[in-house]
Amino acid sequence: MARPSRAMSLVAAVAAQWSSRVSSVELDPRGSFLHFALRERARRAPREFRDAAPGGPTARCYAVLVCGGDRVPQARLHRDLGDWLRDRLPAGCDPLPLSSYLPRVRDSLVRGYFLRDASVSGPPSLTEWVLRDLHREHRDALVMCSYRRRRKEEDEDGEDGEEDEEEDGSRWSQHLWSSPPEESQDKVQVHGSSRCLYVVPCEAPDYHPSVLNIANSDVFYSLAEACKVLEECRDIIPESRAVLQLVGQTAAARQSPGSPVVVIEGLDATGKTTLTQSLREALGASLLQSPPQCLSPWRARFDQEPPLIRRAFYAVGNYITARQMGQGASQAPVIVDRYWHSTAAYAIATAVSGPVSNLPPEGSELYLWPADLPQPSLVVLLTLDPQERRRRLQDRGQGQTNEEQQLDHNHLFRLRVEEAYRRIRGPVCVAVDAAPSADKVLQQVLLLIRDNCRS
Numbered sequence: 001m002a003r004p005s006r007a008m009s010l011v012a013a014v015a016a017q018w019s020s021r022v023s024s025v026e027l028d029p030r031g032s033f034l035h036f037a038l039r040e041r042a043r044r045a046p047r048e049f050r051d052a053a054p055g056g057p058t059a060r061c062y063a064v065l066v067c068g069g070d071r072v073p074q075a076r077l078h079r080d081l082g083d084w085l086r087d088r089l090p091a092g093c094d095p096l097p098l099s100s101y102l103p104r105v106r107d108s109l110v111r112g113y114f115l116r117d118a119s120v121s122g123p124p125s126l127t128e129w130v131l132r133d134l135h136r137e138h139r140d141a142l143v144m145c146s147y148r149r150r151r152k153e154e155d156e157d158g159e160d161g162e163e164d165e166e167e168d169g170s171r172w173s174q175h176l177w178s179s180p181p182e183e184s185q186d187k188v189q190v191h192g193s194s195r196c197l198y199v200v201p202c203e204a205p206d207y208h209p210s211v212l213n214i215a216n217s218d219v220f221y222s223l224a225e226a227c228k229v230l231e232e233c234r235d236i237i238p239e240s241r242a243v244l245q246l247v248g249q250t251a252a253a254r255q256s257p258g259s260p261v262v263v264i265e266g267l268d269a270t271g272k273t274t275l276t277q278s279l280r281e282a283l284g285a286s287l288l289q290s291p292p293q294c295l296s297p298w299r300a301r302f303d304q305e306p307p308l309i310r311r312a313f314y315a316v317g318n319y320i321t322a323r324q325m326g327q328g329a330s331q332a333p334v335i336v337d338r339y340w341h342s343t344a345a346y347a348i349a350t351a352v353s354g355p356v357s358n359l360p361p362e363g364s365e366l367y368l369w370p371a372d373l374p375q376p377s378l379v380v381l382l383t384l385d386p387q388e389r390r391r392r393l394q395d396r397g398q399g400q401t402n403e404e405q406q407l408d409h410n411h412l413f414r415l416r417v418e419e420a421y422r423r424i425r426g427p428v429c430v431a432v433d434a435a436p437s438a439d440k441v442l443q444q445v446l447l448l449i450r451d452n453c454r455s
């Protein structure tokens, strides 16, 4: 795994803020979460924590959080960490996505994994050995903690004011791993103070925890913010230099092009390519796409990267397309296959999991159009019922990107993308049912263009 380079400051800050932070463990991709907080006074762990934790006196849970170093290596470490843990941990100890954050504080989220270790051996169990190796290698980038069930005799009565009625106790404590990890004991040195914290119930957050960090990590609201990420990638992803060079070479976009610019949006296989080609012929228009053709050589490379980098690439692509739009529309109408709606909707829908109610609320600033990105005259959003879309995908029989495959298999993801599309504000956006014949869809969109666009 690649190592983030810079200092421990965030690691120390996260460790110092434990009693203000909330931890959210994603128990399954359908959006079931376990939320808990940490307090110095003894109290029962939330019922969901006790239900999720393994049984037995030696049972442990662990948290591994990525929070040291610069954001690009940090994002890549987080991506690699999941695979690394799945490869090495014993069967039954699956890493569950974990978020730690200060409630309602933007950009306070750090991510990692929560592990439930039901090993009968130890401690230290095989899981703990694996984690010790990891901690040794990434001490300046990872915060690691263990959680263990308290024995009845260890604690005095706590805030709950009752003795535990269960033999093994229903209180759980968190222990931050100090350096070196071999010194980790029941009460460890936590940046100078000896501290054991209790796992306690807390309120569920208003929205999915990832919403706190979407701005400028998943969705970029200016060209400068997206370029900043690619600048930070220069040394580790040399292709980002070529992309930055292309942005630099393209002439600045014109905010008010002469002829209409119409963007066609929709999930894959809703008929965007079919419609954009027919519109080109019908209107004598020029046809563009986002990401633009000139970025094609690097798209697959950036698709392998974690969201921070991948989304910055697509964001930059929109600005290059915008400049081409401005040039093209001085001569004829312009039709564009995907643009900002795709970039923002897929990014937001991937950042959060679970049902549509986990999305940032309608009206959130996260759905705002970037002030420096030219708006088209009209956006047409093609919608299609899932069965017909699947039929078209199968008929077409081409390879799909990972995200497309996910759309196909993950009903909730598809609903989130569609809803995020609808919530985005900016240019006029009209949803069109793409189920009728290709010609009927074309006629309907031509009418919309006539009614909504002035040349």
Ligand SMILES: Nc1ncnc2c1ncn2[C@@H]1O[C@H](COP(=O)(O)OP(=O)(O)OP(=O)(O)O)[C@@H](O)[C@H]1O
Residues within 6 Å of the ligand: 266, 267, 268, 269, 270, 271, 272, 273, 274, 275, 392, 393, 395, 396, 434, 435, 436, 437, 438, 439, 441
């Ligand atoms: N109105 C329509 N009725 C029936 N079939 C259609 C219609 N429009 C497109 N198709 C067919 O559906 C399939 C997907 O269409 P198309 O490639 O245009 O979708 P797309 O949205 O561009 O997909 P992607 O985003 O994955 O490139 C193709 O086989 C196409 O011939």
Ligand SMILES: Nc1ccn([C@H]2C[C@H](O)[C@@H](COP(=O)(O)O)O2)c(=O)n1
Residues within 6 Å of the ligand: 268, 290, 291, 314, 317, 318, 338, 339, 340, 342, 343, 344, 346, 401, 403, 404
């Ligand atoms: N302007 C764009 C265009 C595409 N994307 C992303 C969103 C999906 O992951 C994928 C879909 O593109 P397709 O396979 O249909 O070419 O690309 C984006 O973020 N922004």
